[in-house]
Amino acid sequence: MDTGSIDIQNLSKRFRVHQERNFTLKERLIYWKRAKWTDFWALKDIHLAVAPGESIGLVGRNGSGKSTLLKVISGILFPDQGTVNVHGKVSSLLELGAGFHPEFSGRENIFVNGTIMGLSRRDIKERIDQIIEFSELGRFIDEPVRSYSSGMYMRLGFSVAINIDPDILLVDEVLAVGDARFQEKCIQKFYELKALGKTIVFVSHDAGAVAKICDRCVWLQNGHIVLDSGAAEVLETYAEKGDEQYATAES
Amino acid sequence: MLSSIKEIWRYKEMLRTLVFMDLRTKYKGSILGFLWTFLNPLMTILIYTLIFHTIMRVSMPHYLGYVFVGQLPWNFFQTAMLAGTGSILQYANMVKKIYFPRQILPLSIVLSNGINYLLSLIILIPALLVTGVSLSWHLIWFPVILAAQFILLYPMVLLLSALQVYMRDIQHMLVIFLTAWFYFTPVIYSMEMVPKRYAWVYDLNPAKPLIQSYQDIFYYHRSPSWVLFAWVLIAVAGTFVAQRIFNHLNRRMAEEV
Numbered sequence: 350m351d352t353g354s355i356d357i358q359n360l361s362k363r364f365r366v367h368q369e370r371n372f373t374l375k376e377r378l379i380y381w382k383r384a385k386w387t388d389f390w391a392l393k394d395i396h397l398a399v400a401p402g403e404s405i406g407l408v409g410r411n412g413s414g415k416s417t418l419l420k421v422i423s424g425i426l427f428p429d430q431g432t433v434n435v436h437g438k439v440s441s442l443l444e445l446g447a448g449f450h451p452e453f454s455g456r457e458n459i460f461v462n463g464t465i466m467g468l469s470r471r472d473i474k475e476r477i478d479q480i481i482e483f484s485e486l487g488r489f490i491d492e493p494v495r496s497y498s499s500g501m502y503m504r505l506g507f508s509v510a511i512n513i514d515p516d517i518l519l520v521d522e523v524l525a526v527g528d529a530r531f532q533e534k535c536i537q538k539f540y541e542l543k544a545l546g547k548t549i550v551f552v553s554h555d556a557g558a559v560a561k562i563c564d565r566c567v568w569l570q571n572g573h574i575v576l577d578s579g580a581a582e583v584l585e586t587y588a589e590k591g592d593e594q595y596a597t598a599e600s
Numbered sequence: 601m602l603s604s605i606k607e608i609w610r611y612k613e614m615l616r617t618l619v620f621m622d623l624r625t626k627y628k629g630s631i632l633g634f635l636w637t638f639l640n641p642l643m644t645i646l647i648y649t650l651i652f653h654t655i656m657r658v659s660m661p662h663y664l665g666y667v668f669v670g671q672l673p674w675n676f677f678q679t680a681m682l683a684g685t686g687s688i689l690q691y692a693n694m695v696k697k698i699y700f701p702r703q704i705l706p707l708s709i710v711l712s713n714g715i716n717y718l719l720s721l722i723i724l725i726p727a728l729l730v731t732g733v734s735l736s737w738h739l740i741w742f743p744v745i746l747a748a749q750f751i752l753l754y755p756m757v758l759l760l761s762a763l764q765v766y767m768r769d770i771q772h773m774l775v776i777f778l779t780a781w782f783y784f785t786p787v788i789y790s791m792e793m794v795p796k797r798y799a800w801v802y803d804l805n806p807a808k809p810l811i812q813s814y815q816d817i818f819y820y821h822r823s824p825s826w827v828l829f830a831w832v833l834i835a836v837a838g839t840f841v842a843q844r845i846f847n848h849l850n851r852r853m854a855e856e857v
Binding site (some may be wrong): 365373374375420426441443447448452465470 | 625697769850
């Protein structure tokens, strides 16, 4: 398979919804074999093939399985059924700055976060000016991250993740935090990466952003794929029938 | 197992970052900072010496030096076990949001505590000389014994860190268990003081040959016994088992932390 491709066959993912969590030994012994959880299938029978260089959007209501799908692709969650084959270096913008340490400066956290994403210190040194410039943090880069506003935090996290030169970029609703101008800059960056032939999987509630970035779009509902087609078509159908379908599924 | 080693190797830079972060944050914000690395064991050792030598009259030559030699690696053993067990929960936020080989977390804690132990040797060597224990060529065994300690610690910490995610009692039980373990390891007394008929209990304790090996090279000026290396072989086999169990528990880790 080519670098940058994703191939998902038959994927199902089950969560245990705990009524009461048995964290302690006492509880484990008392409730032995009477475990109190119900199964919830967050994804059911997903088939999805993404070719190298494709930009694909995922839309759907809250709880439809979009984020779970991204987490399975990135390897954070394991599938319960089916297979997921991912070829190439993945960068996931699931939650920006998840590995940041509040006591360290922005500059130190670039190294922390970069190495967590699999870069070497040398790679980071080569890119650090680019990362700092993109983050627009200026002199704050040497201040501890705990003093940052949520916008600054997000800008730094985004700058690191986008500059690690991935083959596949997984993006989950991260544009919501920044101001309009920074959002526009991020979208420009996605265009650049797209032009370089990177594969992008993009989750957003913002139909406008999806339309700008993605050629193809997948509509997920209750863990199933409802529609997988050209972005314009899917977004239009979703806008018309999304709420209606949701209502029938609920009842 | 082999794939696990490869994964760790691929993420060696992250491992380095975690070790560095753990060392730096340990004393961040405290006034004496890194001095605590020295002060903490120093105080413990002085208390033991006061109680067991001055009050309870343990008669061993250079008793203070003897306790120094055993207490510092025990301290490494104990803190690595405790902190390592909590390591995956400690980094829960990262486990949930980022992909990386999760065995790096317990490994980084064992390594950072090992480095802390190495730094504490800066006080061990002068302390030995002050208390009248000389140094000998047997110290060339030191890196071997230190490596043996890593190999003994890693499978235990690996297994406990994953179990701790699903059963939060582990760490509480471990605190009590380690207290007992300390007193059943010849750190503040020597095996000569243990009645012969109880000696077999000690043969089940891997920490005994470990601590004794340090005492052999620093205090008795002799080569360590082969018993330690028998335990190393058991630990290597144990690592395979621990890694298998870890891989199994890893599958739902991001959901359970």
